[in-house]
Amino acid sequence: MSIAIVTGGASGIGRAIAAELSSRGDTVYVTDRNAEGAAEVADTLNAKLPGKAFAAALDVTDNEAVAAFYNQVATDHGSLDLVFNNAGIAIGGLAEELTMDHWNRAIDINLKGVIHGVDAAYRIMIKQGSGHIVNTASLAGLVPMPMGIPYTATKHAVVGLSLGLRAEAAGNGVKVSVVCPGFVDTPLLATVNDGLPDTALSSKPGTDVKDTVPGRLYTAEKLARDIMKGVKRNDALIVAPASGRAAWRGMRINPAGAVRIAKIAVDQFRKQSAK
Ligand code: NAI
Numbered sequence: 001m002s003i004a005i006v007t008g009g010a011s012g013i014g015r016a017i018a019a020e021l022s023s024r025g026d027t028v029y030v031t032d033r034n035a036e037g038a039a040e041v042a043d044t045l046n047a048k049l050p051g052k053a054f055a056a057a058l059d060v061t062d063n064e065a066v067a068a069f070y071n072q073v074a075t076d077h078g079s080l081d082l083v084f085n086n087a088g089i090a091i092g093g094l095a096e097e098l099t100m101d102h103w104n105r106a107i108d109i110n111l112k113g114v115i116h117g118v119d120a121a122y123r124i125m126i127k128q129g130s131g132h133i134v135n136t137a138s139l140a141g142l143v144p145m146p147m148g149i150p151y152t153a154t155k156h157a158v159v160g161l162s163l164g165l166r167a168e169a170a171g172n173g174v175k176v177s178v179v180c181p182g183f184v185d186t187p188l189l190a191t192v193n194d195g196l197p198d199t200a201l202s203s204k205p206g207t208d209v210k211d212t213v214p215g216r217l218y219t220a221e222k223l224a225r226d227i228m229k230g231v232k233r234n235d236a237l238i239v240a241p242a243s244g245r246a247a248w249r250g251m252r253i254n255p256a257g258a259v260r261i262a263k264i265a266v267d268q269f270r271k272q273s274a275k
Contacts, residue, residue, distance in 0.1 A: 001024075001025050001026055001027065001051075002021070002026045002027070002081035002082050003026070003027050003073065003074075003077040003079055003080055003081050003082070004021050004026050004027065004028045004029065004081060004082035004083070004084065005028075005029045005031060005069075005070060005073060005080065005082070005083050005084065005117075005121075006018045006021070006028060006029065006030055006031065006084040006086055007031050007032070007058065007060050007084065007085055007086050007087040007113070007117055008031075008032055008060075008086045008087030008088060008136075009028075009029075009030035009031055009032050009038055009041055009084075009086070010030065010032035010034045010036075010037025010038045010040070010041055011032070011034070011037060011186065011187050011188075012184065012186030012187055012188055012220050013086060013136060013181070013184060013186060013220045013223060013224065014030075014032070014084065014086045014087065015030075015041050015220065016219075016220035016221045016223065016224035017084050017086065017224045017227060017228075018030045018041060018042075018045060018053065019045060019049065019221070019224065020224045020225060020227070020228050021051060021082070021228075022045040022046075022049040022050070022051030022052075022053050023049045023050070023051065024050075024051065025050045025051050026051045026082070027051060027052045027053075027054075027077065028045070028051055028052075028053050028054070029053075029054050029055075029056055029069075029073055030042045030045070030053055030054065030055050030056070031055075031056045031057070031058035031069070032057070032058065032087070033057065033058070033059040033060075033087070035055070035056075035057035038055040038056065038057065039055040041053070041055065042054055042055035043055075056069060060085070060087045060109060060112075060113030060114075060116055060117060061108045061109060061112065061113055061116075062116075063112075063116045063119075066116040066117055066120050067116070067119070067120040069120075070083070070117070070120035070121055070124060071120065071124065074124045074128075079128055079130075079131075080121065080124050080125065080128070080131060081130070081131055081132065082131070082132050082134065082231070083117060083121040083131070083132070083133050083134065084134045084135075084136070085113070085114045085117035085118060085121075085133065085134070085135045085136065086134075086135075086136040086179075087109065087113055088109060088110045088113070088136060088138075088188070089105065089106070089109050089110065089188070089191070089194065090148070090151060090188050090189070090191060090192045090193075090194075091105065091106045091148050091150045091151045091192065091193060091196070092147055092148040092151070092192040092193060092199060092201040092202050093147060093148065093193065093199025093200065093201050093202065094146075094147060094199065094200070094201075094266075095149055097199040097200065098149075098150065098199065099196075099197055101196055101197070102150050102193065102196055102197075103150045105150075105195075105196060106150035106151055106153070106154045107150070107154060110151065110154035110155065110158065111154040111157050111158065114135050114136075114158050114161070115161065117133075117135075118133055118135065118161065118162075118165065121133050122165070122169065122174060125169075125172070125173075125174040126172045126173075126174060128173075129172065129173040129174075130173050130174070131173075131174050131175070132174070132175040132176070132177065132231060132234070133162075133165070133169075133174065133175070133176045133177075134176075134177045134178075134179060134227065134231055134238075135158050135161075135162045135176070135177070135178045135179065136158075136178075136179045136181075137155040137156075137158035137159045137162070137178050137179065137180050138151070138152075138155040138180055138181060139180050139181060139182045139239065139244045139247060139248065140152040140155045140156075141155030141156045141157075141158055141159040141178070141180055142156075142159060142180050142237075142239070142247075142248045142251060143247050143248060143250075143251045143258055143262075144251075144258055144259050144262045145262070146262045146263070146265065146266045147201055147265070147266060147269060148192075148201075155180075158178060159178050159180065159237075162176050162177070162178035163176075163178065163236060163237075166236055175234050176236075177230060177231060177234065177235055177236060177237070177238055178236070178237055178238070179223075179227055179230070179238045179240075180237060180238065180239045180240075180244065180248070181218065181223050181239075181240055181241075181244060182218060182240070182241060182243055182244035182247070183217055183218065184217065184218050184219065184220055184223050185217035185218065185219055185220065186220050200269075200273045201269070218240070218241045222241070223240055223241075226238065226240040226241075227240075
């Protein structure tokens with residue numbers, strides 16, 4: 001049974017990962033900047049599942065708080081086996097609409113938030129000679145995703161840092177994987193630019209990104225099961241669902257073609273916005 005930490009565990013993918021860990025009897029720390037949400041998740045898991053869940057308020061932008069928390073968990077249990085640096089936010093809009101606040105928020109949470117978790121966990125795991133760091137990026141970290149370039153830039157960075165670290169960490173007995181999901185049905189899709197100036201993408205009343213995605217959306221529960229399988233196999237990249245793997249394959253075979261497809265989506269968006 002493992003000792004695990006999940007960031008952004010109060011909602012969506014983080015909550016589903018915590019449930020998977022708890023269902024197999026692991027001890028899981030459900031952390032989030034939303035302390036109430038994290039507590040609700042931990043209570044629900046403890047009521048239903050065999051593992052032991054604890055809740056904690058943790059803002060991943062606070063480097064010192066992240067390091068102190070990860071160290072405390074490792075000290076309390078004698079080890080830290082699994083860390084899911086998962087917390088993230090969505091930023092959307094055309095580049096010319098975005099402000100430095102959009103960029104800084106994406107960098108602070110989606111990139112620096114992961115760096116803080118990686119830095120804290122890796123130092124502990126080097127000493128242990130074991131452990132697995134699992135960072136949540138996105139399919140937007142592998143393929144060109146327009147209309148949200150701060151998001152796609154930070155997610156590409158998370159892929160890069162994870163794969164680079166994986167090569168270094170193997171010699172220290174530490175595993176590193178990065179998760180790259182396509183669209184997943186979570187509250188994230190309805191909270192684009194939360195607390196930031198709206199853009200044409202985020203300002204239409206009643207619009208939700210998921211209304212624009214064809215077909216049925218992948219669920220956080222299904223993704224969490226795929227993540228656990230990938231972690232067990234120690235996959236470098238966990239790309240899901242199958243449509244995401246197809247898009248990633250397309251990008252590797254024909255990057256210019258992938259950009260042309262992305263341009264079609266931008267053209268359609270501009271046409272619709274002009275109406
Ligand atoms: P969500 O909005 O359901 O959950 C994200 C959680 O992160 C929330 O509970 C939020 O309070 C927390 N959070 C945000 N900023 C934080 C901070 N500074 N410190 C601590 N917690 C913070 O979103 P979802 O979909 O579960 O997203 C999880 C991760 O998956 C994110 O990194 C996201 O970029 C990534 N992702 C999501 C996709 C989707 O379509 N939903 C697709 C690909 C990747």
